[in-house]
Amino acid sequence: MTSSAAGATPERPVVAVLGTGIMGSGMARSLLRAGLDVRAWNRTGSRAAPLAADGATVTETAEEAVRGADVVLTMLNDGPGVAAALAAASGGVHAGQILLQSSTVGPDAGADLAQRAADLGLVYLDAPVSGTRQPAEQGALTVFVAGPSAARAAVDPVLDAIGQRTVWVGEVPGAASRLKLVVNTWVITMVNNIAECLNLAEGLGVDPQTFLDAVKGGPLDSSYLHGKSAAVLSGDLTPSFALSTALKDTRLILDAAASAGVRLDLVEASADRFARAEAAGHGGEDMIATYYAGRAPEKHGD
Structure with missing residues (x-):
């Protein structure tokens, strides 16, 4: 069941995970354990491939991963990496889709990504995480989130799956970063x-x-x-x-x-x-x- 409205609450949201390194792969597995549908993409496909055994749909392109997803979760190394992934995915996104941007990119790159998301019609949530490999694998991260409160209900199942605690910092993206x-x-x-x-x-x-x-x-x-x-x-x-x-x-x-x-x-x-x-x-x-x-x-x- 998918939706295009940020305030909707799909029973089993589809999550596109862009970036499956140490953190992204752990977060994807936590999402799968929680019963969410996961599509995984990584620029180097071999790093995403092992997630298929855990139940994820591994896609060849970012565009394929995000098409029809309720939430797009980005976990990449830096701002340029996220920007490149968004560009690669742009043909598959839809208006009102939530972008849960969890990479640590800093305030300047974060502002740029928020604008890119707005240009694509996405609902941008600034959502970096605190934790390393083991908490990511265990769904025990702390997630700092800043963004419109109207998106909270739709993204709560994702946040509950990847973290033991969510700290909502404010309505304006950037505060969490x-x-x-x-x-x-x-x-x-x-x-x-x-x-x-x-x-x-x-x-x-x-x-x-x-x-x-x-x-x-x-x-x-x-x-x-x-x-x-x-x-x-x-x-x-x-x-x-x-x-x-x-x-x-x-x-x-x-x-x-x-x-x-x-x-x-x-x-x-x-x-x-x-x-x-x-x-x-x-x-x-x-x-x-x-x-x-x-x-x-x-x-x-x-």
Whole structure:
């Protein structure tokens, strides 16, 4: 059952997922578990293909994916990627169709995408998410949403499927993206803080586990500290959130801060660390691979 009105509430909405990387594929599987019909498209088709085994209809084109869908969910790397996907899908969209734009693109690109959506007659919801691979797979993301309240009922089944919590920020798109940058600032500085603590422990000859045990259970403890430290200590840097993507988000934060007249020293330092780690070949690993940007160089004999 599909509809073209933003306020309608289809019993089983059809969702077109454009972008099936780490996050998009996890969100698509959460939608499928909730009983929603999912059409999946990715520019590199091989990344969408595995979703067919989970029950998704994998399409060859973005246009095919969105035709007749109630909600179009975009989860791509950046603003230009979303813009390209919308252009590719434009022949299949219809007036009143909801665009749930969940990529982290920053305020400037978000404004551009909102205008592109309006030009296509789409109802634009600015809806970035907080979470990584596992929450996406579990339907446990936090979704920040800004957009017209008339669209809420129609999109609620989608939001309930992908997230454990939805925070409606306001009626005007852009507000959710600004909040997402603030949240990501916390995450980015925290992951680099963890990396630097491990770097210093290593440099001073302190067993990292002794450090973790020292803070365990106290006010300085966190599950994030132990999870990211375990990834480094085990050498398993399978990305929950890729370092190159974290660098992209860090640059979005710095651009937004500069426009607002705000200086973010820790974020600037984080960008430098991410860039060094990426240059050393760690861009596709989990963002805690920023650890490698702070390791002391190996000493070689004469």
